[in-house]
Amino acid sequence: MQDIKKTYTSKKKGLSKRILFSIGEQCNMNCRFCFYRFLGERKFKKVREAEAEILRLMEGYACSDIDITGGEPTVYPELMEILEFCSRAGLKPSIVTNGQRLADIGYCKRLKKAGIEDVLLSLHGTRSSHDYMSNNPSAFSKIELAVDNLVTTGIPFRVNTVITKLNYTDVPDMVGIVSRFNPVCFNLIAFLPIGSWDDRSRGEADELIVRYSEAAPYVKKAIDRLEENGCRHINARFFPFCTMKDYEKYVCNIAQIPYDVYHYDFSSWLDAPDIKKESEYAEMSHQLNMQENTLSDTCLECDISAVCGGINRKLYEYNAGCEEAYKMGRKIEEPLFFKERKV
Ligand code: SF4
Numbered sequence: 325m326q327d328i329k330k331t332y333t334s335k336k337k338g339l340s341k342r343i344l345f346s347i348g349e350q351c352n353m354n355c356r357f358c359f360y361r362f363l364g365e366r367k368f369k370k371v372r373e374a375e376a377e378i379l380r381l382m383e384g385y386a387c388s389d390i391d392i393t394g395g396e397p398t399v400y401p402e403l404m405e406i407l408e409f410c411s412r413a414g415l416k417p418s419i420v421t422n423g424q425r426l427a428d429i430g431y432c433k434r435l436k437k438a439g440i441e442d443v444l445l446s447l448h449g450t451r452s453s454h455d456y457m458s459n460n461p462s463a464f465s466k467i468e469l470a471v472d473n474l475v476t477t478g479i480p481f482r483v484n485t486v487i488t489k490l491n492y493t494d495v496p497d498m499v500g501i502v503s504r505f506n507p508v509c510f511n512l513i514a515f516l517p518i519g520s521w522d523d524r525s526r527g528e529a530d531e532l533i534v535r536y537s538e539a540a541p542y543v544k545k546a547i548d549r550l551e552e553n554g555c556r557h558i559n560a561r562f563f564p565f566c567t568m569k570d571y572e573k574y575v576c577n578i579a580q581i582p583y584d585v586y587h588y589d590f591s592s593w594l595d596a597p598d599i600k601k602e603s604e605y606a607e608m609s610h611q612l613n614m615q616e617n618t619l620s621d622t623c624l625e626c627d628i629s630a631v632c633g634g635i636n637r638k639l640y641e642y643n644a645g646c647e648e649a650y651k652m653g654r655k656i657e658e659p660l661f662f663k664e665r666k667v
Contacts, residue, residue: 339605340581342389343381344588347374347406351396353422354459355446357486357532359519366395371402375409382413384597390415391444391588398425404438411439420444420484424463426470432477442480442508445470449491450498457490471505482509482586487543489534496545503553509586510555511576512543514562517638518616533642536567544571557586565632565662566622566647572662577633578616579609579659606659609633627652631659 348368349360360366369377378390390410397403397419410417423445425431435443448457451464458464474481483502485495495512503510514536517529543560550558559576560568568575581587582605590608591599599608613633618640623629626649635643650656658664 339583339602340585340587340589341385341387342391342585342588343385343387343592344391344393345374345378345381345592346393347395347397347400347403349395350399351394351422352399352424353396353463355422355448356457356459356490356528357448357488357515359521360395361528362520362522362525368395368400371405374406378406378410378413378415381592382415385589385592387589387592388414388416389418389441391418391420393420396422396424398422398431404434407435407438407440416441418442418444420446422446422458422463423467423470424460426473427466429473429476432470432473432479436477436479440479442482443474444482444484445474445507446484446486447498447502448485448488449494450501453491453494454498457486457488471502475505480508481505482511483507484511484513486513486515487534487539488515488532490532492534492539492542495542496549499546499549500553503550503555506553507555509557509559510550511559511561511586512546513559514539514636514639516562516616516636518636521638529638533639535643536563536639537643537647540567544568547571547574559584559587562636564635564647565628566626566650569647573665575632575662577631578612579606579631579633580663582609583660606657609659622647622649625649627654628656628661630655630657631661 349363349366350368351366392406398421407417417439418441421443447467448454454464455461487495515532521529547558547560558574560571560574561576563575565572565575576584581590591597599605616636617634618637619629619634623634628650
């Protein structure tokens with residue numbers, strides 16, 4: 325089993341030094357689970373505006389890496405200019421991408437030349453489930469080419485997989501295919517109907533939301549496969565700990581995120597540069613959990629509720645309650661308790 329501690333920052337080494345920058349919401353796909361699915365007009369920022377914002381972020385945060393997200397950054401006409409700008413400013417740039425443009429090896433070479441550090445690829449299943457989730461019949465074929473091209477050009481990649489009712493049974497097979505290409509990090513993320521999702525999109529959410537208890541065995545099987553193939557950094561994100569029994573060290577919820585070197589600093593997303601100390605991150609995590617999540621009666625009796633965060637409010641009604649409360653003999657407050665525990 326991997327020593328997951330080594331890929332997380334410890335208290336001594338500090339918190340994640342990665343920031344998030346959104347270039348705008350424009351995109352070349354229309355994925356069924358997208359945060360922005362119900363957003364009206366989607367626009368990109370102008371280059372100078374983007375550069376000014378990156379400099380402002382650099383002043384506010386002690387950062388070394390930047391995840392450029394969209395929308396879809398590869399649709400942005402001046403992406404290479406932005407990447408070069410980040411490199412010159414001393415940041416290691418990365419893009420969060422659906423990978424469609426990376427099917428062109430010439431484009432990957434341009435990314436490399438512009439100084440890209442790695443890419444965070446969205447991959448949501450085997451061919452049929454990925455294409456259906458992405459609303460695009462050729463999406464998976466292009467991702468296959470993209471992965472080949474990334475390997476050929478020597479650009480490392482991480483993977484984000486959103487777990488929904490449409491793909492959860494496929495996730496172990498998908499992981500088996502892609503993990504042979506050595507992704508640096510693999511995030512298995514429970515779908516959250518947040519962002520532009522609201523009560524009016526309830527019908528669409530019903531198509532996507534899967535109960536934790538149904539998805540968890542497949543998520544665990546996927547983790548086993550990633551382990552077998554040597555992936556060093558695996559996250560099950562936004563899963564209540566009690567649904568991931570024996571796999572707790574992989575769970576990365578809001579309280580753990582500030583320590584994940586492959587996740588951007590939450591405070592850069594919230595535009596809260598004053599948050600600097602661990603105790604302030606803990607308070608921020610608590611407030612986000614109060615805002616987004618709910619605690620069931622079982623959670624109220626659970627000794628790890630502070631590090632788990634409970635259940636997303638919108639998902640709660642689909643999950644008739646959580647599993648068993650943890651009884652640890654004391655209230656656990658350390659966010660990395662399960663990662664640091666000798667299991
Ligand atoms: S706080 Fe609630 S959801 Fe989290 S592990 Fe405990 S019982 Fe489960």
